[in-house]
Amino acid sequence: MPRRTNPAPEPHRFFNRDESWLRFNWRVLEEAQDERNPLLERVKFLAITASNLDEFVEIRVAGVLQRLEDGYVTPQAEADDGMSEQQRLEELNRLMHAFVCDQYRCWNDQLLPALLNVGVRVLEWSELDDAAREYAEQYYNDEVDPLLTPVTIDPAHPFPRVLNKALCIALLLRRKRKGAAAAAPILGVITVPRSLPRFVKLPCTSGCTEFIFLHDLIEAQAERLFRGYEVLAKTAFRVTRNSNLYLQEEETRSLLESVRSELHNRRKGDAVRLEVSEGADPEIVERLRANFELDTWQVFKTEGPVNLSRLMNLYSGVDKDTLKYPPFHGREYRLDRKSIDLWDELRTRDIMLHHPFDSYSVVEEFIEAAAADPAVVSMKQTLYRTSADSPMFAALVDAAQQKDVTVVVELMARFDEASNIRWARTLEDAGVQVFHGIFGLKTHCKLALMIRRDPDGVMRRYAHLGTGNYNPITARFYTDISLLTANPEITHAVHAVFNYLTAEAEGELYRPLMMAPLTLVDDLEKLIDREIEHAKAGKPAHLIAKMNGLIDRRLIEAMYRASQAGVEIDLIIRGMCALRPGVPGISDHIRVRSIVGRFLEHSRIFWFLNDGADEAYCGSADWMPRNLYDRCEAVFPIYDQQLLVRLREDILGSYLRDEAKARLLTPDGHYVRPARVDKPFDAQAYLMQQTEGVAPQGVAPQGVAPQIAQAGVTKPQPATKTRRTKKN
Missing domain, CATH: 3.30.1840.10 (Polyphosphate kinase middle domain)
Known part of the structure; x- marks a missing residue:
């Protein structure tokens, strides 16, 4: 990526979000240039960069032009890099033209000759x-x-x-x-x-x-x-x-x-x-x-x-499997042999899934089983994006004939508005109660709630909470976390969230969930401040956060304070990152990495050492103003200690060790590859090997998470919450 031609006159505490986004797209382009990837996958990565750039132009560049037309001179508050709005536009212009040159250089000098070598020719008349x-x-x-x-x-x-x-x-x-x-x-x-x-x-x-x-x-x-x-x-x-x-x-x-x-x-x-x-x-x-x-x-x-x-059509039009990634199918969840069905299993323990390494089929089964089960009397679900042939969508339509079904459809999911309008009309025609959330707030949380009268006569709530959309198609190539649970605290909170979405009924704290725009920022800042207090007391202090984008200045400033207090911070940020790591006296203890690989990293995971009694949360929210203040988001805890260990050591630990697909953010805003090694560790490949039985299940091999081990967590800690309902 070219260096900036007109650097800011003094060091600034934040990177500009638009320039950071372009750097992300350059990282995707690097995958198209990487000869270690299968050739048609490289073509696909190039096509993705073009689609990404389209959205950037029609949303972000259009927004800059609008602000200039409206008379704005200084950048938005989230873009503090010392540039005026006009300077920002000039810099984006330079970077976009440079990026387009790199795209076509990749196509003409690398991909076209490589395609010719394997007998794939794109001809002129x-x-x-x-x-x-x-x-x-x-x-x-x-x-x-x-x-x-x-x-x-x-x-x-x-x-x-x-x-x-x-x-x-x-x-x-x-x-x-x-x-x-x-x-x-x-x-x-x-x-x-x-x-x-x-x-x-x-x-x-x-x-x-x-x-x-x-x-x-x-x-x-x-x-x-x-x-x-x-x-x-x-x-x-x-x-x-x-x-x-x-x-x-x-x-x-x-x-x-x-x-x-x-x-x-x-x-x-x-x-x-x-x-x-x-x-x-x-x-x-x-x-x-x-x-x-x-x-x-x-x-x-x-x-x-x-x-x-x-070029995505070229990928699908060439029938040569050797030029593509080998087929991959996620691990199917198997019920405990003592469990009668999924409901019985959930009354005993939570289920956490890491898609696509864990198949999405159990989430589909959860929705479909609820629709078909006469003991389930009520179903509630949010829909942000889904697919045209989603079995879950069909299940909701069928269920409306026998039970109460409520769906909150987000009409303003960008570029999916037209299809969501069709889904809403179809659901309404089937008898589903359809709501569109709270005006002015996008409904981005991923929640499903089932009310079931169990064999013991007790009416119980069962819930699915996730980081990804209810879309079986994208679940095959987006990494996301799903939690299926019958925990009374969590499911009661999910019920309260639906009341908020359908009636804007506030007044509850939604604990143990952290909810945007109500409590999430305050809750996250308190968790960061708790690590600061541990560090000041001379105790190990560490936090790890994985998300798609980090822009919010309040939380960035909180992490700057934490770094200055001695808290170790590891950030896994796929896309935009406004935080400047490794700046002496400001962010010495903060490390930022981005992973771009076969699967789109989409999960949001937040882990806090908490003096050895570590806590972890997952959810739908990135740390960006739109997620924290303009959307309904839900972040949920992982209570089960075995699941917590897997999340901490196996999932986060793998991403922190990655040497193959990771890029490390430098203080000047550029991304560099980790030091070369003979056999670089590839987190996604390792997690796929687990699924296929090549790598050990459950906990990653020793050395996968050295930062976590050094922070003082090497074995499961006492539960922070008491597990609740005995098996019936």
């Missing part, structure tokens, strides 16, 4: 042989041409409305008819159909796998679309628009209708970025830039296919 050209033309005639609408731009035909991120082709045209030679060229536009795959697979008799980009095929047939015109030049282009939603609270409209309306407006958002092929005719570029009212810096020229995120 001029490279097609007669058989391939004949097939491509037939495909065009049958599948593509009926979907195309060519448009010319002239006084009678205004520039068409180009949808956000739609791939298009611009053409410079001149009439062929007599007397038109002196006329000024006009612009033509074709929108590439989104319903068709971006790669057209070609027949090949040599054993190779060959493709042509769909837009290349359309460009080759352009003169057929614009008969009577001479095509002077042509290029692919793509516009990214502002995709922030702006909701005003209105008494006359429901939240659902407001979101539906704003989704429509999103498609019309102001343009933020124009991507256009390198070498495009300057006149085409200038006409496009002027039409979309963009500054020159907002034009990104690509030395390859516009929209690299579509």
Whole structure:
């Protein structure tokens, strides 16, 4: 990643969140560049960087432009790095252009040659042989041409409305008819159909796998679309628009209708970025830039296919398993042989799962069993994101025919709003009581609660609490923690949370849960302060926090205080991190690492040494202002001592030892690899080996968590809570 050209005039206590995010995307790009990864996985990582950058542009860059337009001069409070808003925009501009250059360098210099070496070819029209050209033309005639609408731009035909991120082709045209030679060229536009795959697979008799980009095929047939015109030049282009939603609270409209309306407006958002092929005719570029009212810096020229995120289709289109990660299936949970069913098991002990290393199927079974069990009289669940064919969604619909079912659907889950509106309507039609949470607060907590009349006649609560969405698809490649429990304290608190979400009924403390926006920040700060008191008393003090992003200044300042008191702090932050580690006198005792690998690190885990009586919590909240103050989040304790040991030594310990996929954050904001060793430890690979029986189960081998051992925890400690309900 390039160094900053205009450094802040003095050291600052925080990194800027946007620059930190771009550094994260560079780490993803490194996985595309890493020859140790399977080739098609590298292609997939490159596609992910492009998709990530799209969201960054349409949300974060759009936000900076909005603030400038609204007259803001200084950065937002969360972005304290000494730069004005205009300086910030200039720095992001420099970094984004540098990043795009690195993306296409990876594609052209590394991935394309490597694909060619294994017989995967992405061809241009001029490279097609007669058989391939004949097939491509037939495909065009049958599948593509009926979907195309060519448009010319002239006084009678205004520039068409180009949808956000739609791939298009611009053409410079001149009439062929007599007397038109002196006329000024006009612009033509074709929108590439989104319903068709971006790669057209070609027949090949040599054993190779060959493709042509769909837009290349359309460009080759352009003169057929614009008969009577001479095509002077042509290029692919793509516009990214502002995709922030702006909701005003209105008494006359429901939240659902407001979101539906704003989704429509999103498609019309102001343009933020124009991507256009390198070498495009300057006149085409200038006409496009002027039409979309963009500054020159907002034009990104690509030395390859516009929209690299579509390379994901190449990954799925090449049937060569040797070029992909080997299939992996999480470990299935097995009930204790003394347990009759899952309910019986949960009355005896908690179940903690680490997905995807532990299969998500037991969570699905929990929801489906509740739906089918006549003893379960009530079901409550939150939905933030889910999949179209989720068995849990179907179970909720079926359950509504026999029992009370309540679902809190978050309509404003970014980029999933449209699908969530459909889910909400389907659930309502089935008889489910659907709520949309508290206005102004996103419902991000992952909770499910079942009320069951057990065989002993007692009405009990059973709950699932998680760090990830109720989505069986993403559960296969996101790392998350699930807790299934019948603990009366926890399940009673979950019940209180649902009352808060459906009626905004406050007044309860929700203990032992830590809830945002009500108690979470205060609770976390108290836990940090407790470690400070231990350190001041000369006792070992240590905390470990794993999350997706760390931006909140209040909690960062609390950790700075802890470091200055001598508390050892290990942070595992996948993405944005505003905390500056290793600064003398401020953060000497703080270490930050990011792990980017096969699975997306998504779990949030917070561990505190607490003078040897260690405590651990998991939940849905990152330490970012949006999570702590603008969302309903739930963070829950892990009481069971065996589960606590696994969480501490096996899971956190593995991530702290990782030498293969970890990057360490330096005080100047850059990320570096750990010192090279002959056989670097790969945490995700180790956890997969556990699942497959290659590595020992339960507790990682000696040396996995040296920092934890040095802090004074080497064996299970006395329980901080007494386990409660005896088995019936």
